[in-house]
Amino acid sequence: MGRRDVVAIGASAGGVQALQHLAAALPADFPAAVLVVLHIGMHRSALPRLLASVGPLPARHAVHGEPMHAGCIYVAPPDRHLLVSQGSLRLSRGPKENHSRPAIDPLLRSAAVDCRARVIGVVLTGYLDDGSAGLAAVKACGGLAVVQDPEDAYAPQMPSSALATTAVDHVEPLSRLPALLDRLVREDQPLPDVKVPDIVKIENDMTLLEGRAVENRMPLIGKPSSLTCPECHGTLWQVEDGSRLRYRCHTGHAYSELSLRESQRESTEAALWAAVRALQEEAMMAKEMARSLQALGRSTEALAEESRARDAMARAESLGERLLRMVGADAPNG
Template sequence: MEVKQIIVIGSSAGGIKAVNQLLSKLSPGLPIAVFVVIHMSKNSQAEIIRTQFQRATNYECQVAADGEPITAGKIYIAPANHHLFIKRGIVRLTNGPHENRWRPSIDVLFRSAAAAYDSHVIGIILTGMLDDGTSGMSAIKRSGGICIVQEPGEAEFEDMPANVLNNVQVDYQVLINDMGYIIEEILTQPKKDLVPIPEDVKIEAAITERMISSIDEMERIGEHSNFTCPDCGGNLWKMKHEDFARYRCHTGHVYTENALMEKQNEALEESLWISVRMLEERKNLFLNLAGKAGELQSGAETETTYRQKAAQLAIHIDRLKKLLVAIGKTGPADEGYL
């Protein structure tokens, strides 16, 4: 059976339950190939997820393997610590740089699907935190595909659906239970007029596959920003074909503004903890010196000086620790780990 439609699904926190529910609503025998990215830690076992999904559907579920052909009636699941990438007729896996701090990344899958299958793509975003998937959904929409988003009020974590709705003109905003018949209805509709795939979508997909970019490519899709990549220290380029801010470096790290802020917070927190440690060591050194000076008959004044310096350092240490608590409270909770 020929693949008539590519379906790409992206989710994060709460994703296993949501994707399981969606797969159970797919009518059997449809001419589709389904690709799933769920955020997971690099030590997660995708085979466990595959087993759960297989119980919910008659379609064959498998952990994606690099180079295998795309076949109708199959559901391909991204393995841990690999980007799932689609070429025309072929599944690809890459170990390229993280996008939006994730590997696998939803944006990578969605963008590659748009570049390879243009209007024959249905993108679905389900529950999750932050905004991975927004750029990929935009690529699908701009390439003529169909965009479906879970109703945020139903999502266990509404960030990802809400961010797509705020930045992309989606075709359907629905409950998961309604997605099955919507997909079936889309498949019965007449073929849409082909929309030219935007050049920047094709360039970014090619960069992800090669895992390296050129100056010429970066100048065509972005413009210099004042930010540096928190992962490699290279200059970040601001992508210029989207209505929301997104940044890419030559190495291939990609950040939305939210992801960049979160990464910067982590770097700042690490630096502050190093400062706390060094100040604590210096404070303890002053206290040791004060103790030794106190043992000397003429050391009272020296002891007082050292203890005053230690007390001053204690004040700075306390301030830094309060700042670290404040930074921790503003950052999002860890999510997506299985």
């Protein structure tokens, strides 16, 4: 007999309010450690203070190497993946996953490998699909998968993706999740003894290596694709685990289909804005040359430079207008 004593939670857009609701409703004697990843990037985070202020459980940013204790909420700090290794918490500045650090997949995957059936993985509100692969790893290692009802979520994309990818055990609105989690962590029951799938273990090892020496592991999890990594521009390998397509590069950057598309969109947008700036600078340089030539009495050449300036500025304005329309039409991410 055993109990599930690790609850690993991932959230993104709308996640602060959702996590506050959970923290406010969990009881003071909650008999499990709560690990939280919210997409915050490098921004300063007051999330531990916000969670501690609304409920009875202490909350703080996780510290590298500290053990997990029941009844405590551990939050991933800015720009660090929160991982579980050998029963302790680990912070990593390894490669981003799904264009995020901290990311949800590394937390869920590492908890699944280290704690196996003792883990309850939870995916809350958010855009794109971080958490889907991690929740699948939790299930593959014998843990339970819990997802916020997409119809109840501020941003339904992350919960919907998790449901499409994994045979989830529980789907509930946010209002019912605290009571559900409290019941699940108090149940004494035979926990399945499941062998960690090789692909889950290999990907977790790659994350723990923080981007070092992963080349020899890539052929074990997939095959080379024709795509390149938006972060480091290395070759992306297509991960083959029977679910939706995912990608990794030799450095360790990892992407779902949706996060790769979003990263490519951002890279394309940045390149196009760079082109706008280059055209604007070309126009300014042509104007300067026209003034210099005019001062030297070389009117014909000055007119040619003025024409070049007008042409470059017109192209810059046209491209800029198209970019603004493209950005306005894109869905939010987070």
